[in-house]
Amino acid sequence: MTTTDTAWIDAALTSARPQAVGALLRYFRNLDTAEEAYQNACLRALKSWPQNGPPRDAAAWLIMVGRNVAIDEVRRNRRQAPLPEDDQAISDLGDAEQEIAERLDGSHYRDDILRLLFICCHPDLPATQQIALALRIVSGLTVKQIARAFLVSDAAMEQRVTRAKARVAEAGVPFEAPGAVERSQRLAAVAAMIYLIFNEGYSASGDTAEIRKPLSEEAIRLARLLLRLFQSEPEIMGLTALLLLQHARAEARFDAGGALILLEDQDRSRWNRKLIAEGLALIDKAMRHRRSGPYQIQAAISALHARAEKPEDTDWKQIDLLYGALELVQPSPVVTLNRAVAVSKVRGAEAALEMIEPLAPRLSNYFHFFGVRGAFLMQLGRNDEARIAFDRAIALANTSAEAAHIRMHLDRLMRDSQTPRGKAGK
Amino acid sequence: MLYAILCYHDEDFVGSWTKEQDEAVMKKLAVVQEKLAHQGRLGPVARLLPTTAATTLRKDDPPMVLDGPYAETKEQLLGFYLVDCANLDEAVDVARDLGAANPGGAYEIRPVGTFFPGKTSVKAPA
Numbered sequence: 118m119t120t121t122d123t124a125w126i127d128a129a130l131t132s133a134r135p136q137a138v139g140a141l142l143r144y145f146r147n148l149d150t151a152e153e154a155y156q157n158a159c160l161r162a163l164k165s166w167p168q169n170g171p172p173r174d175a176a177a178w179l180i181m182v183g184r185n186v187a188i189d190e191v192r193r194n195r196r197q198a199p200l201p202e203d204d205q206a207i208s209d210l211g212d213a214e215q216e217i218a219e220r221l222d223g224s225h226y227r228d229d230i231l232r233l234l235f236i237c238c239h240p241d242l243p244a245t246q247q248i249a250l251a252l253r254i255v256s257g258l259t260v261k262q263i264a265r266a267f268l269v270s271d272a273a274m275e276q277r278v279t280r281a282k283a284r285v286a287e288a289g290v291p292f293e294a295p296g297a298v299e300r301s302q303r304l305a306a307v308a309a310m311i312y313l314i315f316n317e318g319y320s321a322s323g324d325t326a327e328i329r330k331p332l333s334e335e336a337i338r339l340a341r342l343l344l345r346l347f348q349s350e351p352e353i354m355g356l357t358a359l360l361l362l363q364h365a366r367a368e369a370r371f372d373a374g375g376a377l378i379l380l381e382d383q384d385r386s387r388w389n390r391k392l393i394a395e396g397l398a399l400i401d402k403a404m405r406h407r408r409s410g411p412y413q414i415q416a417a418i419s420a421l422h423a424r425a426e427k428p429e430d431t432d433w434k435q436i437d438l439l440y441g442a443l444e445l446v447q448p449s450p451v452v453t454l455n456r457a458v459a460v461s462k463v464r465g466a467e468a469a470l471e472m473i474e475p476l477a478p479r480l481s482n483y484f485h486f487f488g489v490r491g492a493f494l495m496q497l498g499r500n501d502e503a504r505i506a507f508d509r510a511i512a513l514a515n516t517s518a519e520a521a522h523i524r525m526h527l528d529r530l531m532r533d534s535q536t537p538r539g540k541a542g543k
Numbered sequence: 544m545l546y547a548i549l550c551y552h553d554e555d556f557v558g559s560w561t562k563e564q565d566e567a568v569m570k571k572l573a574v575v576q577e578k579l580a581h582q583g584r585l586g587p588v589a590r591l592l593p594t595t596a597a598t599t600l601r602k603d604d605p606p607m608v609l610d611g612p613y614a615e616t617k618e619q620l621l622g623f624y625l626v627d628c629a630n631l632d633e634a635v636d637v638a639r640d641l642g643a644a645n646p647g648g649a650y651e652i653r654p655v656g657t658f659f660p661g662k663t664s665v666k667a668p669a
Contacts, residue, residue, distance in 0.1 A: 124564055125647060132559035171647065174617065175556075338558060344595040345554075348611035357595065390668030398596040402610060 126166055130159055133176035134257045135342060139229030140180045141187075146292060148236070148282060150187060152254065158183035227346045228294055234339070235303040236290050237281075238310040246281035248314050253278050256335050266332050267317070268325060304347060308356050308412065311339050315360050319367075322516035323375025326367070333364050344399075354403035355413030361396035362419035365389040377518040381428040393423045411447045414439050433462035450476040454489055466496040484513040488523055500530050545586065545655040546626050546634040548641065551618040552648030554594060571644035579626060579637065586625030586660075589667070594619050618648055625655065 137158070141151035158179040172178035237251035249267070252258045258266075264274035295303060318332030340357040347353050369387040372378055400416045418439045425431040440456030454473055461469035470493045473486070480486035491506035507527050514520035560568070579585040591597075594612040601607040612619060624641070628634040631652070638650040 128556055128559045128564065132553065132555040334562075341558060341593060341595055342555070348595070349609075354595075354610075394668040395592045395596055398592060402596070402598055405608070 123163075123167060125171065126163065129166075129171055129175045130162065130179075131257060133179055135230045135233060135255050136176040136226060137179040137183065138254065139233040140176075140225070141183050142233055142236075142290065143225070143229055143292065144184055145187065146290060148254065148285060148290070151183075154183035154187040155179060157186045161186070228300075230342070230346060231295075231300070231303055231307065232291065234307040234310070234343070236285050238306045239285055239288050240306075241284055241288055242281055244313055246277055246284070247310050248317060249274060249277045250281040250285070251310055251314065251339075252332075252335065255339065258331075258335070262331070266329050268328070304343075304350065304353070307343065308340075308353060311336050311343065312356060312360075312412075314339070315363070319363060320515075322518040323371035323377060324517070326371055326375075330367065333360070333367070336360055337364060349406075351403040351406040351408050352410040352412050354399045355410060355416045358396040358399035358403065358416035359412055359419055361392045361399070362416060362423050365392035365396065365423065371518070375518060376521050379522075380422060381431075385426065388423070396420065397423065409442065409446070411443060414443045414446070418443075431462075433459050437463050450479045451483070451485075454480065454483075454486060457493075458489060461493060461496070466493040469493050470497070482513060484510055484515060484519060487513065488519075491523070491526060495526065495530065500534060504530055544628060544630070545658055546628050546631075546637075547653045547655050548624040548626060548634070548638050549620060549651040549653060550622045550624075550641075550648065551651060552621050553617060554619045554621065556647065557621065558593065568645050572641060575637075575640045575644050576624075578640075584627040586627065586658075588622070588624050590622040591620065621648075625658070 134155070138151055138155045141154045142148060145151050145154065161182050162175075162179065166172070233255055234251065237254055238247045242250065245267075249263055252263050252266075253260065260275050260278060261271050263278070264271045267274060269277075315333050315336035318329045318334070318336065321329035337357070337360050340353070340360050344350070344353045344357050365388050366380075366383060368389065369383040369385070370378055396416065397420055400413065400420050403413050403416070418436050421432050421436055421439075437456060437459040440452060440459055443452050444456065453476055457469040457472045460472055470490070473490060473493070476486065487506045487510035491503045491510060494500075494503035494506060504527065507523050507530070510523045511520050511527075514523065557565075576585060576588065597610075597612040599609045599611060599613045601609060624637075626634065626637050628637060631654075634652050638652055642650060
């Protein structure tokens with residue numbers, strides 16, 4: 118560890134950030150003050166750490182320094198008196214750092230971070246603002262980085278973050294230590310937000326996947342952090358497992374031209390086995406609790422795909438059952454649509470088509486509905502109807518990759534209609 | 544004598560490495576490992592998955608299965624090396640080399656009492 122190599126400082130500051138900002142927020146009860154205090158502490162860390170080496174507990178150091186600097190600032194504003202030199206203020210941290218580290222090992226630590234995450238997902242905030250705020254406040258990404266990941270201008274993102282902060286300040290931050298019920302509600306809200314962050318990265322199209330990947334990675338980091346704090350929560354295990362298992366396929370999801378490659382066509386040797394191992398370990402752990410939930414079920418479905426070495430090894434029967442379970446705990450036409458894909462593998466396209474027909478009114482503007490419907494019709498040799506469904510899908514496509522994928526189907530239909538007989542049945 | 548070199552580090556910190564940082568560290572460690580392997584002194588090496596994937600069995604009566612690692616500590620057991628060394632000095636030297644390649648945290652150097660090389664052909668995920 119040399120003074121020239123400062124990468125370790127970045128990693129230390131990033132990893133200490135949620136805990137440090139969370140604790141500072143508890144002291145100051147104001148997000149801006151807490152953030153500013155943390156920034157000031159970081160500036161001093163950048164000066165002090167390369168010379169003195171890393172403190173034993175980076176978070177405790179940052180909390181201590183951040184608090185002192187902020188308190189001094191308040192005093193200075195009050196008295197208009199000059200302050201002692203910077204270095205003096207932080208020269209004698211040894212004992213204080215240890216003391217604060219010991220206190221932080223207690224329950225505060227957990228609730229500080231949870232509170233920090235929780236205020237970012239205030240129900241008054243639209244999802245996009247929740248995510249932006251969490252990435253800014255908890256993850257410490259710069260507005261510029263977030264703007265890039267969201268493909269908007271810096272100014273637009275700045276405005277989004279500022280608006281979100283103002284709303285949070287208006288709403289007030291919940292400072293009382295949460296009771297058991299409240300804590301589990303907060304946990305659920307935070308889990309949902311982490312899932313949203315992940316999806317922002319995951320739903321990217323081929324040309325933007327690389328830029329947006331940090332979002333998925335950051336979501337995984339936050340999920341692991343949350344799981345460290347709440348080690349026995351099966352749904353948090355499920356959430357983390359789900360993200361790991363989905364992200365394990367990231368490298369295989371797009372071809373060189375940026376077109377989406379469907380699960381069954383992916384080169385499985387490009388799946389990240391380490392992430393899969395971790396995901397499988399977590400879903401294994403979660404199942405032992407016998408307290409099922411939507412994240413666990415989705416992770417279990419993803420695990421079945423991960424366990425299949427070849428597409429034809431996929432246990433579609435089990436996946437059908439799991440989607441059935443998901444329909445019960447989280448009824449949604451989209452879940453039924455996904456289930457229908459499994460049903461088409463187990464019982465054929467006819468049964469699957471029958472299953473999705475009732476969804477039409479509710480999914481009339483949903484790209485995937487028409488993509489899936491078209492695929493079922495095509496399997497049944499009902500090519501004219503398939504073409505209509507695919508046309509509708511293209512009109513509703515959210516990304517160029519989605520549209521390109523459907524166009525591939527249409528091209529195949531065209532070829533089939535030019536040859537004497539279309540491919541009927543499966 | 545066989546020594547276990549147990550790797551402790553702040554998991555949050557290691558988890559905050561970028562993929563590039565992680566790979567750079569592993570590459571540096573591989574150099575040290577290769578030297579030991581070349582000398583025929585390197586036994587099994589393991590990097591453990593995060594402690595979030597850990598489960599602990601308390602051998603109470605009846606035994607209790609708990610989620611998470613055995614101890615809640617600031618630094619976690621993240622992996623280990625088994626290295627054949629003539630004495631403690633040599634083992635400390637190996638740890639120093641590893642430490643230079645991957646600064647931060649701590650190595651616990653523990654002489655091994657009993658050792659079964661084992662026979663599993665299962666490969667850990669790469």
